[in-house]
Amino acid sequence: MNKMSHVLIVGGTHGNELTGAYLTQKFQQSPHLLENRSFQVQTLLGNPKAFAKGVRYIDQDLNRSFDRPCLQNADHSNYESQRAREISQSFEANFDASTTVIIDIHSTTANMGLTLILNNHDAFNLQLAAYLSSEIPSLKVYSSEHSGRNRDSLRSLSKFGLAIEIGSLAQGTLNAELFQNTENLVYKILNYLEEYNRGSLKIHKGELKIYQYLESIDYPRDEAGNIQAMIHPQLQSRDYEALHPGDPMFLTFDYASIMYTGESVVYPVFINEAAYYEKGIAMCLTKINIESGL
Numbered sequence: 001m002n003k004m005s006h007v008l009i010v011g012g013t014h015g016n017e018l019t020g021a022y023l024t025q026k027f028q029q030s031p032h033l034l035e036n037r038s039f040q041v042q043t044l045l046g047n048p049k050a051f052a053k054g055v056r057y058i059d060q061d062l063n064r065s066f067d068r069p070c071l072q073n074a075d076h077s078n079y080e081s082q083r084a085r086e087i088s089q090s091f092e093a094n095f096d097a098s099t100t101v102i103i104d105i106h107s108t109t110a111n112m113g114l115t116l117i118l119n120n121h122d123a124f125n126l127q128l129a130a131y132l133s134s135e136i137p138s139l140k141v142y143s144s145e146h147s148g149r150n151r152d153s154l155r156s157l158s159k160f161g162l163a164i165e166i167g168s169l170a171q172g173t174l175n176a177e178l179f180q181n182t183e184n185l186v187y188k189i190l191n192y193l194e195e196y197n198r199g200s201l202k203i204h205k206g207e208l209k210i211y212q213y214l215e216s217i218d219y220p221r222d223e224a225g226n227i228q229a230m231i232h233p234q235l236q237s238r239d240y241e242a243l244h245p246g247d248p249m250f251l252t253f254d255y256a257s258i259m260y261t262g263e264s265v266v267y268p269v270f271i272n273e274a275a276y277y278e279k280g281i282a283m284c285l286t287k288i289n290i291e292s293g294l
Contacts, residue, residue, distance in 0.1 A: 002098065002099050003038070003039070003099065003196070003197040004039050004099050004100070004101055004160075004193050004196065004197055005039055005040065005095075005096055005099040005100065006039055006040045006041070006042065006095050006096070006099065006100040006101070007037075007039055007040070007041045007042070007100070007101045007102075007103065007189075007190065007193065008041075008042050008043075008044060008091070008095065008100060008101070008102045008103070008158075009023075009024060009027060009034075009041065009042070009043045009044070009103045009105070009186065010024070010043075010044045010045075010046050010102065010103065010104040010105065010154060010155075011023055011024030011025075011043070011044075011045060011046065011105045012024065012045045012046045012047055012048070012050070012051045013046035013047055013062055013063050013104055013106065013154055014046075014047065014050070014056045014057065014061075014062070014063065014106065014275070015047045015048075015049070015050025015051040015052070015053060015054065015055050015056060015057065016050070016051075016054055016055055016056050016171040016172045017056075017105075017106050017107040017171070018107070018172065018173065018174050019105060019106075019107045019166055019169065019174065019175075019178060019179055019182050020104070020105030020106060020107070020164075020182075021045060021051050022174065022179070023105060023179065023182060023183055023186070024043045024044070024045055024105070025045070026183075027041075027043045028043050034190070037190065037193075037194055038194055038197040038198065039193060039194075039197060041190070044087070046062060046063075046083075046087070046104075046154060047062045047080070047083060049079060049083075050062070054172050056171070056275055057080055058078075058079040058080060059078035059079050059080050059081075060078060060080045060081070061080065062080040062083060062084060062154065063104075063106075063152075063153050063154055064152050064153070065080050065081055065083075065084035065152065066084050066087075066088060066151075066152050066153060066154055066156055066157065067151050067152040068151075070084070070152075071084060071085055071088050084154075087154065087157075088157060091157050091158075095158070097157060097158045097159060098159060100158045100160065101158065101160045101161075101162065101189070101193060102154070102155045102157060102158045102160070102161040102162065103162050103163075103164065103186060103189060104153070104154050104155045104161070104162070104163045104164070105163075105164045105166075105182060105186075106163055106164065106165050106166070107165065107166045107167055107169040107178070108165050108166070108167035108168065108169065108270065108273055108275075109167060109168055109169065109170060109171065109272070109273055109274040109275070110167050110168055110237075110239055110269065110270045110271050110272060110273045111167060111168045111237040111238070111239045111271070112140070112165050112166070112167040112168070112239050112240075112269060112270065113138060113139075113140060113166075113167070113239075113240075114136065114138060114139050114140070114164075114165075114166055114178075114181050114182070114185060115139070115140045115141070115142050115164070115165040115166070115167075115269075116129055116132060116139060116140070116141050116142070116162060116163075116164060116185070117142050117143075117144055117149075117155075117162065117163035117164070117165060118141065118142070118143045118144070118145065118162065118210070119144060119145065119149060119150040119153070119155060119156060119161045119162075120145050120150055120159070121143065121145060121210075121291075122159065122160070124160060125160060125162070126208060126291055127203065128162075128189070128192055129141045129208055129210070130206065130208040130291070131188075131192050132185070132188055132189065132192070133208060133209070134206065135188050136184075136185065136188070139185070140211060140240055141208065141209065141210050141211065142165075142210070142211045142213070142269060142286065143210050143211065143212045143213060143289070144163075144213050145212070145213065146212070146213050146214075147213040147216075147284070162189070164182060164185060164186070166178045166181065166182050168237070171274060171275070206292075207290050207291065207292045208290070208291040208292075209288060209289075209290055210288070210289045210290075210291060211240060211267055211269060211286040211287075211288060211289075212286055212287050212288070212289045213284055213285075213286055214266065214284075214285045214286055214287055215284070215285050216280075216281045216283075216284050216285075217249075217268075217281070217282050217283050217284070217285060218280040218281060218282055219250065219277075219280075219282045220250055220252070220258060227277075228252060228253070229250035229251055229252045229253070229258055230250065230251050230252075230253075231249075231250065231251070231271060231272045231282060231283075232248040232249055232250055232251045232257060232258070233251065234247070234248050235247070235248065235249060235268065235271060236271065236272060237271065238268070238271065239268060239269050239270070239271050240267055240268075240269060241267065241268075242265050242266075242267060243260050243265065243266050243267065243268055243285075244260070244265050245259075245260060245261065245262055245263060245264070245265075246259050246260065247259065247260050248260075250282075262285075264287075266285040266286065266287060267285070267286045267287065267288060268283040268284065268285055268286070269283065269284050269286055270283055270284045271283045
């Protein structure tokens with residue numbers, strides 16, 4: 001495979017997720033932190049208007065605005081549609097999608113810790129994830145390959161699009177430890193790419209645990225669409241932990257438990273994510289895949 005020519009670091013794709021926005025600003029103000037690489041590193045504040053207002057988006061979710069039909073439809077004229085077209089056109093003009101890594105930095109109100117999100121299981125992405133997991137044992141690797149995010153997210157502009165999720169973190173806030181952990185992960189990604197380009201990379205021979213997206217689960221609702229139950233206390237904040245058939249999943253407002261009725265063990269993530277209420281998502285269910293012999 002060709003050497004990587006560019007890295008695009010994106011923050012503020014959601015305007016109220018401050019970690020990525022301020023880390024991007026730090027890199028812009030201190031460019032020496034990203035210099036002396038065998039590839040060019042550029043930064044981008046994804047949604048400047050939303051960031052200025054301290055909101056997730058102005059008209060629609062920018063990170064759901066990069067599907068090709070929408071990008072090609074000039075009739076979609078709201079702010080995020082225009083911004084997505086602007087970013088896409090700039091990317092196509094200035095980057096090679098086959099040799100560019102996108103690192104899109106997000107934060108979540110869910111208890112996701114430090115998570116690396118893969119759009120696909122390309123061998124390069126798996127090797128990178130395996131290396132990062134060996135360097136940061138607490139890192140979780142989540143695959144959104146079957147969720148549709150490999151078609152409509154900003155990171156989908158490149159074959160080597162990654163996202164970083166850090167949490168739990170309230171919207172519109174910063175946390176020094178989580179900020180530092182995110183910055184450290186970015187540097188480790190850049191170091192890996194440098195070793196890769198120089199041909200001095202040691203191939204990771206161990207196993208890689210991936211939490212593979214299965215489906216999204218909504219809150220129980222009535223016929224009018226009103227939420228009828230909350231995340232059960234025994235499930236709250238237990239992202240990446242096993243949920244067995246018969247385990248409590250939701251709790252009604254009258255404190256009746258609603259159990260998980262699936263037939264196999266799953267591992268919920270993005271549990272009770274604040275931004276997902278409007279999307280009808282209470283959590284995403286995953287299964288564990290073990291990649292070996294990478």
